[in-house]
Amino acid sequence: MKIMRVYFISFLLLGVLVQLCNGGITSGYLRAADLPDDMPLDSDVFTVPSGPNTPQQVHVTQGNYEGNGVIISWVTPVKPGSNTVRYWKENGKPKSQAEATINTYKFFNYTSGYIHHCIIDDLEFDMKYYYEIGSGKWRRRFWFFTPPKPGPDVPYTFGLIGDLGQTYDSNRTLSHYEMNPGKGQAVLFVGDLSYADRYPFHDNNRWDTWGRFVERNAAYQPWIWTAGNHEIDYVPDIGEIEPFKPYMNRYLTPYKASGSISPLWYSIKRASAYIIVMSCYSSYGIYTPQYKWLEKEFQRVNRTETPWLIVLVHSPFYHSYVHHYMEGETLRVLYEPWFVKYKVDVVFAGHVHAYERSERVSNIAYNLVNGLCEPVPDESAPVYITIGDGGNSEGLLTDMIEPQPSYSAFREPSFGHGLLEIKNRTHAYFSWNRNQDGYSIEADSMLLLNRFWQNTKKRLLDAV
Numbered sequence: 001m002k003i004m005r006v007y008f009i010s011f012l013l014l015g016v017l018v019q020l021c022n023g024g025i026t027s028g029y030l031r032a033a034d035l036p037d038d039m040p041l042d043s044d045v046f047t048v049p050s051g052p053n054t055p056q057q058v059h060v061t062q063g064n065y066e067g068n069g070v071i072i073s074w075v076t077p078v079k080p081g082s083n084t085v086r087y088w089k090e091n092g093k094p095k096s097q098a099e100a101t102i103n104t105y106k107f108f109n110y111t112s113g114y115i116h117h118c119i120i121d122d123l124e125f126d127m128k129y130y131y132e133i134g135s136g137k138w139r140r141r142f143w144f145f146t147p148p149k150p151g152p153d154v155p156y157t158f159g160l161i162g163d164l165g166q167t168y169d170s171n172r173t174l175s176h177y178e179m180n181p182g183k184g185q186a187v188l189f190v191g192d193l194s195y196a197d198r199y200p201f202h203d204n205n206r207w208d209t210w211g212r213f214v215e216r217n218a219a220y221q222p223w224i225w226t227a228g229n230h231e232i233d234y235v236p237d238i239g240e241i242e243p244f245k246p247y248m249n250r251y252l253t254p255y256k257a258s259g260s261i262s263p264l265w266y267s268i269k270r271a272s273a274y275i276i277v278m279s280c281y282s283s284y285g286i287y288t289p290q291y292k293w294l295e296k297e298f299q300r301v302n303r304t305e306t307p308w309l310i311v312l313v314h315s316p317f318y319h320s321y322v323h324h325y326m327e328g329e330t331l332r333v334l335y336e337p338w339f340v341k342y343k344v345d346v347v348f349a350g351h352v353h354a355y356e357r358s359e360r361v362s363n364i365a366y367n368l369v370n371g372l373c374e375p376v377p378d379e380s381a382p383v384y385i386t387i388g389d390g391g392n393s394e395g396l397l398t399d400m401i402e403p404q405p406s407y408s409a410f411r412e413p414s415f416g417h418g419l420l421e422i423k424n425r426t427h428a429y430f431s432w433n434r435n436q437d438g439y440s441i442e443a444d445s446m447l448l449l450n451r452f453w454q455n456t457k458k459r460l461l462d463a464v
């Protein structure tokens with residue numbers, strides 16, 4: 001009888017343990033409860049460059065589909081200034097020139113400076129280029145590297161930053177990214193840039209300060225833009241009814257090159273990666289332009305040329321924090337079957353101010369009557385990484401769904417950034433670096449096996 005009782009109690013305890021260990025790891029790190037403060041306007045990171053009308057807020061992004069083009073953007077505060085970009089290869093001559101377009105916009109009682117955008121196509125792959133903007137004494141010089149030509153085994157390293165804002169924590173995140181020994185070569189930015197919309201009348205001066213803040217990195221390597229909810233800037237109360245006006249005036253994307261009709265959704269090739277950027281704040285339902293574009297887009301990805309298929313979208317499909325829980329559900333229901341069918345490797349999202357990495361799961365079997373509404377392990381599914389932890393003034397989300405769901409592999413509400421190091425067609429390494437650690441300490445990491453090439457022998461045989 002005694003033995004039976006011991007067995008029974010052990011059985012009960014085991015049951016409780018299974019319940020508690022349902023999901024992955026929830027970090028036990030305890031954070032300060034204070035909200036991060038925006039850096040004051042006289043902070044050195046916002047310094048206006050010397051000179052009467054000197055270019056500021058300089059940033060580059062990819063300028064074409066293949067990766068050998070850039071869009072160089074900057075603002076002159078007083079008057080249009082020179083619209084010429086002079087550029088040249090390292091150790092190369094002669095210097096070439098390209099002309100920028102110039103635009104301004106108004107937002108309630110704010111008038112922007114003169115926003116310059118210069119598209120330069122047909123650069124050499126895998127090359128360091130210098131460029132100069134402005135004129136005379138106040139000319140400014142920067143540089144960037146073009147990526148290697150798209151190819152299956154081209155190593156390349158992307159940084160991952162989301163929901164950055166302009167607080168002291170934002171500055172720590174950017175510094176950690178810059179100091180990371182992994183050396184990111186381009187930033188995949190998953191939306192919510194300046195948080196200017198948190199100021200009275202969406203004070204667009206805070207778009208300018210943000211542009212000056214990130215210039216120290218974004219002028220030297222391309223940031224690949226995704227639109228978040230803080231880019232919408234729709235404020236009918238003050239007559240501002242054109243969504244995304246500040247964002248779309250300031251941050252261009254090469255959308256036409258991928259057949260998109262909107263700067264908010266597009267795709268690019270970069271080295272061995274094919275990157276699809278989605279807009280969850282534009283129409284995305286069936287029959288919409290974004291849906292139709294995506295339908296074709298997935299079909300034209302050539303995994304033999306660009307093995308790594310990456311999706312950027314602001315609102316996560318899978319996360320287990322209380323705030324924003326299931327906001328991405330309608331997107332997931334529509335698009336997850338394609339992610340699985342086309343073997344997307346990894347989906348990066350922001351919005352949730354914390355970090356989380358999912359297991360490879362899918363939840364596509366459910367059809368209203370079969371009751372199969374639980375995510376299940378799926379080797380064709382992507383890993384979903386939520387990295388909306390850039391450091392903005394809204395603070396971290398600490399309330400989590402308990403117990404940790406089985407789809408959640410690791411979660412921690414800390415500020416930080418990610419690094420995706422693509423090694424070859426089969427292997428990539430993702431790491432998460434949180435701000436409270438040293439520059440070279442990873443708080444979470446994962447070796448990614450490419451979904452298309454993971455069974456290399458079979459793929460190669462099929463290709464013969």
Ligand SMILES: [Fe+2]
Binds near residue numbers: 192351
């Ligand atoms: Fe957001």
